[in-house]
Amino acid sequence: MTPDDLASTVDAETALAHAPPGHKDELRLWLRLLTCTTLVEGEIRTRLRRHFDTTLPRFDLMAALERAKDGMTLGEVSRRMMVSNGNVTGLASRLEAEGLVERRAQPGDRRVQRLRLTAKGRREFARQSAAHEAWIAELLDGLAPEERATLFRLLGRAKLSVRAALTNEETP
Amino acid sequence: MTPDDLASTVDAETALAHAPPGHKDELRLWLRLLTCTTLVEGEIRTRLRRHFDTTLPRFDLMAALERAKDGMTLGEVSRRMMVSNGNVTGLASRLEAEGLVERRAQPGDRRVQRLRLTAKGRREFARQSAAHEAWIAELLDGLAPEERATLFRLLGRAKLSVRAALTNEETP
DNA sequence: GGGAAATCCTTGAAGCCTAAACTAATAGGG
DNA sequence: CCCTATTAGTTTAGGCTTCAAGGATTTCCC
Known part of the structure; x- marks a missing residue:
């Protein structure tokens, strides 16, 4: 889908506009909320791909790790990102394969994998993060x-x- | 992920709360928007699965078709749902296989597939739609x-x- | 100590999603 | 009429996502 498609779309919320009023206010509110999020998210996805050849989930995972000096366990990341455990496992593996993130055993509990950014990961994320913040500011300007x-x-x-x-x- | 995980999550936006203020206002706004949407969307997904054994994209596609007496082309659906063309192709095929939706050729333009709800699809959607609306109202109560x-x-x-x-x- | 329960993570199956390449059909301009 | 551009839809490769099941480890509690 191109930006043009997005911009000219008659979205679900707009399509509901002529429905009998009063009854579906919450629904309309929800659809508008969803439309806003989808618009922004889609654009951010596109730009992350174009500018940094990465994806939003990758970016989000790195963002979660960025502030954690000692890394985070996979479970912590999963709760922060509000996604399933299995999801984080795969995401972390791909980022690890690219050298952006490293798994490290947690001393004292052999169930736990602690995840942290590598130096390369920190460098990459710094670039992406600055652009990301500017994009958001632009969209909400x-x-x-x-x-x-x-x-x-x-x-x-x-x-x-x-x-x-x-x-x-x-x-x- | 259980609802409990969701409810107890320290989400990304909350995690940013102690950052230097003033500078990242738009970012914070965006993260909060995203958190709200994710919370609602996740819950709706879970309930659609539990109560109707269906998914949000299926529901959205049927919702798009519901008001279209003469059906919609795949392209129209794709723009309405703000998803890619190929996505709709697969989604429509799965719903068609379940007998909820039917493809019909458009007279006069052999490129176009017109999509519409079957009688069974209308019945199913009516049930799902009523529940969905109540759920949204409940969450935003x-x-x-x-x-x-x-x-x-x-x-x-x-x-x-x-x-x-x-x-x-x-x-x- | 030892067994049951809980926790952490991984795996596998199925579905969702996109971008890009492709086929088929239509439309426009010479 | 043809040639080109456009449009509609499908396909493919790869990644994202969930749920459910399972393995490993730790904790609880008797």
């Missing part, structure tokens, strides 16, 4: 600072709402 | 109506911002 602040706050409220619904569900 | 309205409006602004950035990029 059309919002006024106070709009961004309000949006940030409301998304925080939304996150709370979802997490609350999820934890209630566990203990019915 | 923690927001007050005026919060939802503001969030909806600001996400609209965000969408505009991103689309504007994307169309500018095409013509530099």
